[in-house]
Structures are given as structure tokens and as C-alpha cells.
Amino acid sequence: MRNPLSVVLLNWRDMNHPEAGGSEKYLSEVATGLAARGHRVTIRTAAYPGALHRETVDGVRYVRRGGRYGVYLRSLAALGLGRHRADVVVDVQNGVPFLSPLVRGGNPVVNLVHHVHREQWGVVFGPAVARAGWFLESRIAPRVYGRSRYVAVSESTRDELGGIGVDVDRITVIHNGTDAVADEHVSRADHPVVIVLGRLVPQKRVEIAMQAVRDLAVDHPDLELWVVGSGYWDTELHRVADELGIRDRTTFTGHVSEAEKHRLLAEAWVLALPSLKEGWGLVVVEAGVHGTPTLAFADVGGLNDSVRDGETGVLVHGGQAEFTAALGALLDDDAGRTALSERVVEWVTRFRWSETVTRWESLLHAAAERREDQPRPGDNRVGGHREADH
Incomplete structure (x- = not known):
């Protein structure tokens, strides 16, 4: 040992x-x-x-x-x-x-x-x-x-x-x-709910999700947006919600406990992640535990690894218009969303x-x-090294 x-x-x-x-x-x-x-x-x-x-x-x-x-x-x-x-x-x-x-x-x-x-x-x-x-x-x-x-x-x-x-x-x-979470007593919301979860900073581009919700509200009058998290961009996002006329359908929760975070993820229909950059996107697998699929952009680094496009979520090529259209398609397609939900639950079990x-x-x-010797060629995996002498 x-x-x-x-x-x-x-x-x-x-x-x-x-x-x-x-x-x-x-x-x-x-x-x-x-x-x-x-x-x-x-x-x-x-x-x-x-x-x-x-x-x-x-x-x-x-x-x-x-x-x-x-x-x-x-x-x-x-x-x-x-x-x-x-x-x-x-x-x-x-x-x-x-x-x-x-x-x-x-x-x-x-x-x-x-x-x-x-x-x-x-x-x-x-x-x-x-x-x-x-x-x-x-x-x-x-x-x-x-x-x-x-x-x-x-x-x-x-x-x-x-x-x-x-x-x-x-x-x-x-x-x-990801966490092993028991949510057998949490039911999916009976009306469309989009959740954005993370630090409230400009590079998360929450405004894209807000714009999409405004545009889709015409066909989904009961659509809600939950913005979960805290950060210095919070005041600006409140201003944007007022400007877009979606303040009455947008809930800003601020920082929440781990238990509350998972409850909200379990109730939401879709996780919107319009971030400019993610190394992996921890929230993707946190949402996936509850069968909540992710909608994100395809050109955002690690989200190509954590989201399997068309299987566990949807990766969008393009900008605001394409993001809005993809979100609308997810909200309208109950069977497709259910299939994504089932597959994402299976997908995230490999991440512990x-x-x-x-x-x-x-x-x-x-x-x-x-002691930081030169690596062996191709040695980018862990394992197979000699035991310590000390």
C-alpha cells in the first residue's frame, strides 16, 4: 500500500x-x-x-x-x-x-x-x-x-x-x-420550465436563453425561466428581463443549497447552457442525473464531450435564432424529450x-x-507506475 x-x-x-x-x-x-x-x-x-x-x-x-x-x-x-x-x-x-x-x-x-x-x-x-x-x-x-x-x-x-x-x-x-441523488419524490413540472444554472457573469450569456423564452412565450404562454445562481451580472440580467418583458415569467433564485439545486434540475424540462466557454460543463451531468437534457452551442469546447448531440441533449450550430428554434423544438416534442431524458440518465452513470x-x-x-521526469511517449493515462520508496 x-x-x-x-x-x-x-x-x-x-x-x-x-x-x-x-x-x-x-x-x-x-x-x-x-x-x-x-x-x-x-x-x-x-x-x-x-x-x-x-x-x-x-x-x-x-x-x-x-x-x-x-x-x-x-x-x-x-x-x-x-x-x-x-x-x-x-x-x-x-x-x-x-x-x-x-x-x-x-x-x-x-x-x-x-x-x-x-x-x-x-x-x-x-x-x-x-x-x-x-x-x-x-x-x-x-x-x-x-x-x-x-x-x-x-x-x-x-x-x-x-x-x-x-x-x-x-x-x-x-x-x-456527479452526485448520486435520490429524486424519486420530485415530479417534472406540469408546464414548460427552462433552467439556467451557474455563476451570473457575462460569459455565461444568460441573455440568449432570456431572448429565446421571450420569443417562445407566444406559443407557450405558461413558459417559465428559472435563473439559478449568483454573480455580479445579476443586476444586468434583472434589467434585461424587464426590457424583454419577461420579468413575470422569470425567477431569479440567487444562490441555492445543493438539495434545492437538484430539486430545481429535476423539475425543469430543459437545461439551457448558452455559455461562451465550458471546459466540461458540470451542470450537464448534474442535470442528467435527473433526466433533464441540455441545450447548448456546438462550438463551446468541452460541451462537445459532456453532451452527446441528439442522444443526451442538443448542440446548436449558429446563434440566437438557431438556439431559440432548437429550444422551441424541444419544448414541442414530448416524445423526443423523453427519449433524451432516458438516454442522459444512462450516460451520466459513468461519471462518478x-x-x-x-x-x-x-x-x-x-x-x-x-519527480517530473520526462514522460514516456504516449503516456497520457494514469497507472502502471512503480511504488513509492518513501
Whole structure:
């Protein structure tokens, strides 16, 4: 049996952060899963109002220092000063990299990437910052992590990383899992309900779903839209709802509990996911547990991996008009929607957090043992490595 590892994970937010999303859910599941298996796990993340600077939850030690950007410098300083004795450090690169290899002296670092942010820089920032951010992500990070292992959450993300110069032989794909949820007492709504779930930020493009609901309301007078989640774009979306005249059929729930989230997903007819970019789309499999199919755009990275077009959901080629037409077709086709529902339930059974944690555990042991040696050709899967000596 392998010895327990000491693992430090660096991310700009934790699961309880007001702006937490799928990336934080993924990290939380991996961290708690590793801790439950006896590993010493620390998450360094940003501080935020109401959060303790240090605490231990579900066996995971949390250290919160720095703000949205200060967390990067504070984390690097802590590693450089030797405040964490880690067998492996995991950087979570959400656009901006932590660049831990600069202070790790060749000791193991794994870089976790959910998706490449090429399109998103210009949506969130002005031109100058967008260019600098993209340069950091696409030119600097691949060099700094040149001897590190990468983890991508989808095959599409792996391919995108390869496109910016990352050696694909160093990339392991480890998918999201999903929760096992009992919803036998939750019934599908008796009228059409479209749900949008996620952080309320511009790149999620919730406005596309709102426009579609407005256009379809003529033929579906009882159509509702549930916007579930929180974020700084909330006020703008309320304004759009008023402007479109759909405020009376749109419910903004704000942040909800996990139980409430799953209840809403189980009741909805369709999950609308018009996002500009997703590395995988955790909400796709969360909805799929309840037999709720997803409608999304075909040119959005990891959604091509999590949604099987025509089998577990629908991927749209085009823009607003095509999205609206596809949503209308789903709402009108009870038999087709039922078939999608049955197939998506079967599809998501292959994604379990326990398997995600097992693959991470194997990869981290391999990284600790090999000390970032050069990978063997084609070695982009975990397994088959020698046992640790320590």
C-alpha cells in the first residue's frame, strides 16, 4: 500500500466563495476524497468577507490569504518560504496561472486546467488587459509548466492545450463526477420550465436563453425561466428581463443549497447552457442525473464531450435564432424529450466522483515518484507506475 501524500492545492476560490462555480466543486470533491483516503490535503485560496483565514473542513485544511489577485503572490511566497511541505503541489489555472514551478525547484507540480480562456479575456477585460492575460496564459504558462504534468477535465481542453504548445503526452484527462441523488419524490413540472444554472457573469450569456423564452412565450404562454445562481451580472440580467418583458415569467433564485439545486434540475424540462466557454460543463451531468437534457452551442469546447448531440441533449450550430428554434423544438416534442431524458440518465452513470478521486490519487503518486521526469511517449493515462520508496 502506498504511503499517504501531502498535497497542496492552489485555487483562487474555494467552494464557499460567493463566486464559486464548477471549478470549485471539482476541486472540493477531489480534495475531500483524497483526505478521506488518508492524504494530508491543504487548499490555499483567496480570502473573502466572512471566511476564516484558517479552518479544517471534511479533513481538508483551508488557508485563505490575499484577494482575487493577491492570492497568487501570497501563495507563491508561502511555497517559496517553505511554509508547506508538500509531496505534490496542484495549481488550478483559471486563466491566470499560479506559476508554482518557479519556486518549487523541480519538485512535483501538477497544473489543472478546466479550459483555455482565449475567447473570455476580451469579454471580461478591456483590450490591453485581455492581450496581456492571453499572453500569460498561452505563452508564459506553457513554458513555466514545461516539465509538469497537466490535468484537463475534457478531451476538448486537452486538445486546446496542445494548440498553445503544451506537450499532449503530459496531459491526463480526468473528467468531473456527479452526485448520486435520490429524486424519486420530485415530479417534472406540469408546464414548460427552462433552467439556467451557474455563476451570473457575462460569459455565461444568460441573455440568449432570456431572448429565446421571450420569443417562445407566444406559443407557450405558461413558459417559465428559472435563473439559478449568483454573480455580479445579476443586476444586468434583472434589467434585461424587464426590457424583454419577461420579468413575470422569470425567477431569479440567487444562490441555492445543493438539495434545492437538484430539486430545481429535476423539475425543469430543459437545461439551457448558452455559455461562451465550458471546459466540461458540470451542470450537464448534474442535470442528467435527473433526466433533464441540455441545450447548448456546438462550438463551446468541452460541451462537445459532456453532451452527446441528439442522444443526451442538443448542440446548436449558429446563434440566437438557431438556439431559440432548437429550444422551441424541444419544448414541442414530448416524445423526443423523453427519449433524451432516458438516454442522459444512462450516460451520466459513468461519471462518478469516486472514480475522479481514484484517478487523481494515482496521478499524484506517479508525480511524486517520478519527480517530473520526462514522460514516456504516449503516456497520457494514469497507472502502471512503480511504488513509492518513501
